[in-house]
Amino acid sequence: MIELKVNGRSHSVSADPDTPLLYVLRDDLQLNAAKFGCGLGQCGSCTVLVDGAPTLSCVTPIMLLEGRQITTLEGLGTLEDPGPLQRAFIEEQAAQCGYCIPGMMMRAQALLERNPHASDAEIRAQLEPNLCRCGTHMRILQAVRRAATLMAGPGPSPGTVVTHAPSAAGPQVDSSDAEADAREDARSRPAHSERRERPER
Amino acid sequence: MKTFVTRRVVIRLLWVLCFGAAGFVVYAWRSAIPPADLPSADSFDAETIRRGAQLAALGNCATCHTAPAGETFAGGRAVATPFGTIYSTNITPDLTTGIGRWSRAAFERAMREGVDREGAHLYPAFPYDHYTLLTDADSAALYAFMMTRQPVEGRTPDNHLPFPLNMRFILAGWKLLFFREGRYQPDTTHDAQWNRGAYLANGIGHCGACHTPRNSLGAEIRTRHFAGGEAEGWRAYAINSDSQSYEAWNADALHSFLREGWHEQHGDAHGPMAPVTHNLASAADSDVQAMAAYVASVMGKPAPGRHQDAATDPPSNDAGAAIYAATCASCHDGTRPLPFGGVKLTLSTAATGETPTNLIKVILDGLHPPEGTAGAIMPGFSSTLTDGQLESLVSYIRANFGARPPWTGVDTSVREARSRLSD
Numbered sequence: 155m156i157e158l159k160v161n162g163r164s165h166s167v168s169a170d171p172d173t174p175l176l177y178v179l180r181d182d183l184q185l186n187a188a189k190f191g192c193g194l195g196q197c198g199s200c201t202v203l204v205d206g207a208p209t210l211s212c213v214t215p216i217m218l219l220e221g222r223q224i225t226t227l228e229g230l231g232t233l234e235d236p237g238p239l240q241r242a243f244i245e246e247q248a249a250q251c252g253y254c255i256p257g258m259m260m261r262a263q264a265l266l267e268r269n270p271h272a273s274d275a276e277i278r279a280q281l282e283p284n285l286c287r288c289g290t291h292m293r294i295l296q297a298v299r300r301a302a303t304l305m306a307g308p309g310p311s312p313g314t315v316v317t318h319a320p321s322a323a324g325p326q327v328d329s330s331d332a333e334a335d336a337r338e339d340a341r342s343r344p345a346h347s348e349r350r351e352r353p354e355r
Numbered sequence: 356m357k358t359f360v361t362r363r364v365v366i367r368l369l370w371v372l373c374f375g376a377a378g379f380v381v382y383a384w385r386s387a388i389p390p391a392d393l394p395s396a397d398s399f400d401a402e403t404i405r406r407g408a409q410l411a412a413l414g415n416c417a418t419c420h421t422a423p424a425g426e427t428f429a430g431g432r433a434v435a436t437p438f439g440t441i442y443s444t445n446i447t448p449d450l451t452t453g454i455g456r457w458s459r460a461a462f463e464r465a466m467r468e469g470v471d472r473e474g475a476h477l478y479p480a481f482p483y484d485h486y487t488l489l490t491d492a493d494s495a496a497l498y499a500f501m502m503t504r505q506p507v508e509g510r511t512p513d514n515h516l517p518f519p520l521n522m523r524f525i526l527a528g529w530k531l532l533f534f535r536e537g538r539y540q541p542d543t544t545h546d547a548q549w550n551r552g553a554y555l556a557n558g559i560g561h562c563g564a565c566h567t568p569r570n571s572l573g574a575e576i577r578t579r580h581f582a583g584g585e586a587e588g589w590r591a592y593a594i595n596s597d598s599q600s601y602e603a604w605n606a607d608a609l610h611s612f613l614r615e616g617w618h619e620q621h622g623d624a625h626g627p628m629a630p631v632t633h634n635l636a637s638a639a640d641s642d643v644q645a646m647a648a649y650v651a652s653v654m655g656k657p658a659p660g661r662h663q664d665a666a667t668d669p670p671s672n673d674a675g676a677a678i679y680a681a682t683c684a685s686c687h688d689g690t691r692p693l694p695f696g697g698v699k700l701t702l703s704t705a706a707t708g709e710t711p712t713n714l715i716k717v718i719l720d721g722l723h724p725p726e727g728t729a730g731a732i733m734p735g736f737s738s739t740l741t742d743g744q745l746e747s748l749v750s751y752i753r754a755n756f757g758a759r760p761p762w763t764g765v766d767t768s769v770r771e772a773r774s775r776l777s778d
Contacts (some may be wrong), residue, residue, distance in 0.1 A: 171677070171681065172677075172680060173679030195733075195734030204738050205737055205738070207737070208738065209738040213685075214682070215682055217677065217678070217681055218678070218681075218739045219739065226568070275424075283723070311490075353651075
């Protein structure tokens with residue numbers, strides 16, 4: 155058993171120690187915001203925070219994470235009480251298909267926690283590793299700027315991680331309606347399991 | 356009586372010192388070369404400019420003389436040295452902030468003697484100790500190319516160097532000790548292609564600026580030519596007979612690596628070598644072939660027994676093995692072809708090389724080809740691997756893939772690489 159601290163809560167996980175964090179988040183903890191994109195650590199859709207630093211959860215085995223603070227998009231707020239970054243993305247309608255958005259948001263969160271007054275150039279540089287194939291890039295940038303303003307105003311400080319029990323807090327915030335469909339789609343898609351390449355043991 | 360003698364000796368010593376200092380100032384002094392009018396573009400023939408462009412590619416000029424996201428050749432890139440930070444200068448032909456007022460003689464003096472138009476000594480971060488080898492024709496071609504670039508107005512930041520290194524005249528002393536001015540002298544025991552390669556690699560290509568170790572005053576140690584050095588926090592591997600590459604290099608492999616930034620038996624050029632190979636892709640192919648032939652000849656035959664140093668029975672390292680299996684093996688030990696899989700680490704100089712520096716940097720940072728260029732991609736693991744986990748992993752890779760005796764000071768290298776990461 156490995157103890158994982160996710161969004162402020164401890165979980166005992168029985169998965170193999172070499173299981174990528176992404177699979178544990180989605181399959182065992184039902185935290186479905188982080189997405190399986192390329193599975194190679196190259197697209198950024200699986201980004202979560204480990205001790206505040208953006209981390210590609212699809213290439214990170216859980217054996218490295220004992221005792222570390224893991225934050226997923228679900229940790230930034232709830233449907234009833236979205237965090238500033240989530241409010242900003244909703245207000246700017248910054249998602250099209252939405253698949254890349256949780257990764258974009260986590261990387262943006264890491265930047266704004268470190269640098270609440272990030273410049274446009276810094277925001278672009280920070281988000282550069284994350285790929286989006288739709289085209290809401292300009293809205294994503296606007297949303298991050300808006301989030302910086304919201305975080306600076308009254309309300310929870312940028313670093314606040316809202317802890318909540320998924321069952322008690324109801325459905326979790328996702329970045330768009332379309333995304334829920336995408337998630338459903340990803341679950342039922344047989345290719346999903348085929349793409350789970352693991353080292354031969 | 357004794358006091359009197361001592362006083363006399365002290366006074367004499369002071370005189371000697373004064374004369375010495377005055378003599379040094381005279382020795383260090385260089386006259387300014389009067390500002391010239393910018394030569395018009397049609398005063399150069401197209402072939403000369405084209406040749407200059409190829410030389411600039413061979414010399415990797417644009418890499419140092421361009422700031423991140425800045426205009427090409429407009430300077431301003433910070434070059435970290437053990438002595439302080441030096442900013443590259445604007446070498447576009449802008450009349451006020453660039454070299455637009457430099458005559459051909461002023462340009463040639465900078466290239467060959469390390470003195471700018473106003474007469475100030477240049478820091479050897481600008482490798483005039485190599486460029487001094489350039490022929491008149493090549494120097495003229497490079498001048499023609501630079502003077503026909505788009506002028507960009509832009510001042511570059513002042514250097515951050517402590518006293519007395521910020522006094523440029525003391526560089527005359529450095530030059531006296533370490534700098535030999537002079538054109539390339541062919542070695543008649545070798546053929547024309549070898550000589551061409553030696554001229555390019557040691558001259559405009561300035562390979563030794565990174566691949567030759569430097570002494571405590573920052574000068575290349577001539578007796579250890581190509582024995583491996585440092586560049587921007589990276590290890591520049593030995594490219595002489597000390598090369599630790601698993602597969603011995605030859606001229607064909609070097610040519611292909613220098614042109615394409617990649618070779619299947621040797622892996623990928625990264626760190627400061629990546630832009631070098633990117634530039635060499637646009638240099639004249641015969642020139643890159645000549646450099647490859649020369650460097651292969653310097654490397655010679657690999658030392659016998661190079662692969663027999665390996666610990667036949669690597670020390671057990673369960674922690675490192677487990678991290679490798681869970682984190683690295685799915686790409687580096689899998690069946691996926693490139694670019695979806697990684698290079699086999701047995702072939703990687705990162706595992707066989709002289710120091711763990713590059714292996715640690717790549718594991719922490721990953722590989723990210725610059726915008727618009729092709730190259731290997733790897734995610735970095737700085738946010739997840741603790742220093743202890745990284746040390747175990749590096750030791751495991753060294754023992755099992757590098758098959759060489761363990762590195763010393765892995766913990767120090769990890770801390771150094773980590774501190775550079777947060778810069």
